[in-house]
Amino acid sequence: MSKIVELLAKFDEIVSNPKKRLDDYTAQGKKTIGCLPVYCPEEIVYAADMVPFGIWGAEMEVSQSKKYFPAFICSILQTSLEMGLKGDLDKLSGVMIPILCDSLKCMGQNWKLGVPNVEFIPVIHPQNRKLEAGVEFLTSQYNKIKNKLEEISGNKITDEKLQNAIDVYNEHRAVMREFVVTAAEYPHLITPAQRSAVIKSGYFIEKPEHTKLVKELIEECKAQPQKEWDGLKVVTTGIIADSPSILKIFEDHKIAIVADDIAHESRQFRTDIPACGNPMEALARQLSVMEGCSVLYDPDKKRGEMIVDQAKKYDADGVVVLMTKFCDPEEYDYPIMKKQFDQNNIPSIMIEIDQQMQNYEQARTMVQTFADMLGN
């Protein structure tokens, strides 16, 4: 048990001060590349012997980013740009920014203009990702990124190194999937906030180290007896679920997260890089087999059904939609998903999340009401 406490404390320490990790890696002579939402080919960074560093905003107020962004751009990007403009991310050797939503497209341009000292590396994903032409296009784009990262790192990215990176990352994905299941089985040992810290810390340390720590945690948990959970079980869905206030509200109401469809969490590791002869092509093919994400084209809108399946599989009492304010891809998905939850008699609520928000009383009331309703 004490080992569990110790490990959880380690994850917490990492997420409490991500900047320290950035400073440490830099001091060690390692180069870091920032990775913005939603999907970046971290494997290529890893294969270049650099450290991918996740940038998904922070809980803070913004002032400088207002010179670039109007108010109706999401806080994840506002706060990320703010950190860039203030110089907090100057140690990065580059930053990868995708074009997966309209705000991200503008983020790349604003970063290029406002933070010219940290090189902007565009990540251009095809939305027609299932067409062979889409896979070819993405392979070509990833090769351009590869060239850029070789230039920045001074290291050659061979197919062997890339394949090794894919293996390392697929192992990490498998371990993270196992962790999510473990956290669902041991909610009495791992609070929502701790669950979040385990996942989030993976953005700030190298994957092999993170895999090792998470494996240890899983083993330690499994050595403990399972207990009947007398609280509620939910599936979360949304872009990000790391708000300490929201996670505390869940804990206060004995709500355990038994599965998630969170872009920052399971959407990163629920789909392995498929096996394929050529490692760069394999990397590109992953996008073609990913499903259920608001920023990946899907005229069948499978996301809602996928969440319903998760809720049934993990015996969830309901779904909590964590709506990142100003996130239009998520806003479009919501009414369709809500219908599907209702049709399957799965209770759900939607809570607005904003990294610039300070007052969570409304969220608390909503969760309270939801918990009361589910408890009856």
Next chain:
Amino acid sequence: MIKNSDTDKSQKGGMGKMSEQKPVKAKYLLRDIIGKHYKDAWDAKERGEKVGWCASNFPQEICETLGVPVVYPENQAAAIAAKGAGQTMCEHSEQNGYSNDICAYARISLAYADIKECKEMDMPQPDFILCCNNICNQMIKWYENIAKELNVPMILIDIPYNTEFEASDDRAKYIRAQFDHAIEQLEEITGKTFSQERFEEVMEISQKAARAWLKATEYTKYEPSPLNGFDLFNHMAVIVCARGKQEAVDAFELLAKEYEEAVKKGTSTYRGEQKHRVLFEGIACWPYLRHKLTTLMNHNINMVGTVYGDTFGIVYNNVDEMMKAYSYVANCISFERALKMRVDVVNRTNCDGAIIHTNRSCKQWSGFMYELERRLREETGIPTVTFDGDQADPRNFSEAQYDTRVQGLLEVMEANKKGGNQ
């Protein structure tokens, strides 16, 4: 200016009355094209033919070549908003769970797909939908939902946002593959056959239409401009829905001729003295077009600069160039290219100032506008103002703020003139 009488005729496709005695004016030809466009779609629907909903910057060459009738939700939403039903329709979608953060065109269109009628502008429900995201990615999400709710097939031509100045070959290749795939899909859905001969013909007509459009819109460079710039907001509907049609070529060529005549005579569709010339940046605020124009006219300001000229001037010499051309529309290009577009327009049309619309409905267009505004001022020396508005949701526009900002710009433009600053 869209008037009720005009639109009543064009709603269910009544052809405009054309005088036999007087020479035909371009604006009537243009109005008739819109009328015919909707009528043809309704007629096709009645005949049992499949009709599509299509994105404004989707390669219309495909539909035109196949002879597949399509209508344009963006045109419809603009018309609905212009006629005062924007808020009602938006609220309907909001009641259905849609956030008021999403594009107002989308909210209006999703409401229409649900209610299936709107007296301000009706059009047939779709049997398939054609999406292209070169203007924004909200198009994908909007159309996904239409496809799902109405259970119709969706065809997407993904034109990835271009972070480089020029469109690279791998982009052109990807776009081309999707173009070809879209043709296959549409042939299967409609049973029609793509003819290479007809395609060549359509490309030729489209080029003529694009060039005629560019020629007509270029007349704003004259001092005084022979046209009230706001006229272009109305004419735009035609370049969206008919740029593959000979009628559009004829209408725009006639329009250009009329402007040529006007330049010679020194006349203009702008009433009053044109003391100041401005770039009007952004989509029109359709519910408030009259107010916005009135304010400008009260101050003797004419809009002479807009990116709508270039963005719909989709010119190419062959299919490969066409692929790249569709990726050079205003919202698909890098900051540098976007800035150059505005600087060129300002210089070409000799603008004294710029009015920039921060459009609540359009993150893509507004997302790097602040820096673009600063750089535009730096590179051209002209004063600029922004105002908060919305293309179709009337709740996001304040007449008072707009008037105050325009007043502010006016004062600087007047001072510049007096002081000889340029």
